[in-house]
Amino acid sequence: MVSEHLFKLCQATETVSSVLAKNPTDSPGDVVKRLYGHHKRDFHYTPEKDRPALSALELEKAFRCGRWGPSQPSPLFLQAFADSLNCLDADPMSGVVSPPLMGSHGTVPLTVIAPLADIIRHCSNLIVRAEREVFFITCSWSPSVAQRLIKDALIELSRRAGERGQRVVVKMMYDKASAANAIDAHQVEKPATYTGKTIQLPKPEEIPNLDLEVISFHKLVLGTLHAKFCVVDRKVAAVMSNNMEDNDNMEMMTHVEGPIVDSIYDTALITWNNRLNPPLPSHDAPATEGGLPTSSQEPLYMDRGPAREQHEIAADGQAVRLPEHMPDDPHYDSNLEGEITRMQSCYSMKPHESRLQAANRQLNLVCKNPIPPSGPDIPEGQEMTPYITSMTPAPVPMALVSRPPYRPRQHAQRRSVFIQTPDLNAAPLIPALTAALKRGIDVTYYVCFGYNDAGEIIPGQGGTNDQAAQGLVKDLSPTECQLLHIYYYVGKDQDHPIHQSFKQRSCHIKLLIVDDHVGIQGSGNQDTQSWYHSQELNIMLDSEEVCRKWREGIEGNQNTRRFGGAAEDGIWRDKNGNPGEGYMGDPGKVEGLLKGISGMMKKVKDKGGF
Structure with missing residues (x-):
């Protein structure tokens, strides 16, 4: 239930962004x-405790x-919105947004379900079409196709701003742990750092018409x-x-417009924390x-x-030949429609090529092991149609359900739950999924085979996807098992799951759809790190059309x-009954710890550590 305290928080007239509108030189952290x-x-608050369904008055x-x-x-x-509001009883900022802006509305003109670089292609187009400001926040940053796309876009944005006789304000933020974060989690980076070999953003002389400010953020140890x-001109936002970085991941992005952008903008200010x-x-x-x-001129x-x-988009893309x-x-394209046609053109068949070969070509594009x-x-x-038009005739209800993330209570849905996540x-x-299955709810989830096994197998991290699946199945009756559908990610061009350690076909999408009309998409995984330590941003919407x-x-x-x-x-098994190559099994705590430490050391070494 929504307490009177929560109700007053949401009814307040002031928000972080509204106060900064009057005093733009204040720091969001002080506000x-x-x-x-x-x-x-309350750092010991437990929103997982059972709560009954809300009455009509509630x-x-x-x-x-x-x-x-x-x-x-x-x-x-x-019901889900009320559940997420209850996290604010412990801390009004636990949603990383001013409470009056937590629930809003808007549209989703574009959804991208594609390799990482295709999402950043859209972000780069948003950046070059910006006229006054860009706010871009992400986690891991490394030299890559994605990084180069953003760097090129900033240089082009500066050029266009110069032609207009304007300056554009750009704020960029990423997670980069260092000793200095122990003193201040928000570190303002100097040009020598953010233009260096590990970040490679443009040098000041390359972007003379941009006012670029960069912050690295990390709350030691696990924060x-x-x-x-990203938010552009406070008109559009993209939740990714x-x-x-370069990897073989399938990813997801939601492009939103309308009042919900103010909520995401407010989150950006709170995350930035420092004076702008x-x-x-x-x-x-x-x-x-x-x-x-x-x-x-874009509507x-x-x-x-x-x-x-999507069949119309596929036909349009096949009819033209546009450079990637x-x-x-x-x-760059001048509008969203142009982007969609160009992207689909790249996924279409070239002469002497099948549709399967076209998909394989694109999925291998930045894959380290084609x-x-x-x-x-x-x-x-x-x-394969990576850019999906998901515009609705009217705005749809939306809410930010950010970290601490929305814990699906699993007592409100009536029919089905669908989840796709790297780890579950x-x-x-x-236990929430188990309870849903015991109530007769159909549960389907897609996970990535072997995703980050080295980290997940360490005691306290929840175990691998295989271990979690086996544990879930053991607690169900044969009838309940019929309602549970577990799948391991398979690329569009493949006929079997490939272990993530091979870095060939992995999936990093984070999506929940309940009863075919309430959907949550964003950065939050269904693993221990995301639930308890990471700052996340997720958007929840209520639309059967968008969820479809x-x-x-x-x-x-x-x-x-x-x-x-x-x-x-x-467990996924081949036609001979054998687990897929790379399957780690179910080691005990000691063996799991040793394998985890060994795997994590290899991961650090592969990234240039030691």
């Missing part, structure tokens, strides 16, 4: 202390805690900045699952009023056209459903 510092913080109270505009949240969405998002030097031009131009006045928010079906947007060979396709050919109409082993989640698009994209851009089903014991 947080003034607004919420007097509230007692649902109405939860409804009044959000700013839903013309949208109408469902009871399931409001990781794991959120990944990916880091800035210079202040952001949009400090007094909220998204609810259109964001910063710009000269862009935004409710002026966008209707969503297109690459580092050192950029091809592999040939092993899956069946892809028929017409089932092409968080201690509070496994998300699920179609999930199924259409991978072969997990077709080839990744686990055996009765929760």
Whole structure:
């Protein structure tokens, strides 16, 4: 239930961003202390305790805690929203957003389900189309195709700003642990550091028309900045699952517009914490009023056209031949429609190439260990379509359910739960899934085979995906097992899961869909680190139409459903009954610790450590 304390927090007229609108030279951290510092913080609060479903009066109270505009949240969405609000009883800042902005509304004109570089291609286009400001926050940052795309975009943004006779304010933030973080978790980086070999952002002379400020953040020891998002001109925002590096991951991004952008902007300010030097031009131009006045001709928010079906996008992409947007060979588009056509053109067949070979080509593009396709050919109409139009005729209810993350209570849904995540082993989640299955709820989850086994197998981290699956199955009756569907990620061009240690086909998507209409997407994994230590940003929405698009994209851009089903014991096995290559088994605590330490040392060495 929503307490009177929570209700007052959500009904307050001031937020971090509204106070900074009046005093843009203040630091967000100081504003947080003034607004919420007097509230007692409870570090032993346990939101996992069971709570009954809300009554009609309590649902109405939860409804009044959000700013839903013309949208109408469902009871399931409001129950989940109320559950996430309850985390604020322990600390008003536990949602990393001012409480009045936690519940909002907006649209999702684009969803990307694709390799990491394809998501950053969209971010680079957003950056070059910016006119006044860019706020970009991520976790891991390393020299890569993604990094070079962002670097090129900043240089191009500076060039365009110079032609307009303007300056653009750019704030960038990433997680980088160092000894200095013990004194101050937010470290302002000097140009010599952020232009050096480990970061490689542009030098000041390369971006003369940008006011670039960079912060590295890490709260020692385990307090990781794991959120990944950007806000441009306070008009659009992108919520991502990916880091800035080269890898073989399939990722997911949600591009949102409308009032929800103000909520994400508020989170960006709170995360930044320090005084903004210079202040952001949009400090007094909220998204609810259109964001910063710009000269862009691209229609935004409710002026966008209707969503297109994926088969239409595939046909349009096959009809043209457009050069791929690459580092050192950029091809920026003036609007979202142009981006979609260009991206699909790259996934379309070239002469003497099948659809399967086209998908394999793109999935191998930045893969360190390219592999040939092993899956069946892809028929017409089932092409891989990384850019998905998910625009709705009206705004939909949205809420930020950031870290401490939303713990799905699993007592409100009526039909089904779908999850895709790299790892699924968080201690509070496994019993919740068990309880849902015992109530007759259909549960499907996709995980990555062997994802970060070296880290997850260390005692206290929850165990590997294989271990978690076996533990879950053991607690179920045969009837309940029929409701549980465990799958291991299979790439669109493959016919079997590939262990993540081979770095060939992995999946890093973080998605939850309940009863086909409430969806949560963002940076939060379903593992111990994300649940208890990392700062995350997740967006929850209430839309059957968007969730349908998300699920179609999930199924259409991978072969997990077709080839990744686990055996009765929760382990994926080949046609001969053998686990996939790389399977670690179920070692005891001592062996698990030794394997974990050995694996983590190898991981550090591979990244240039020691």
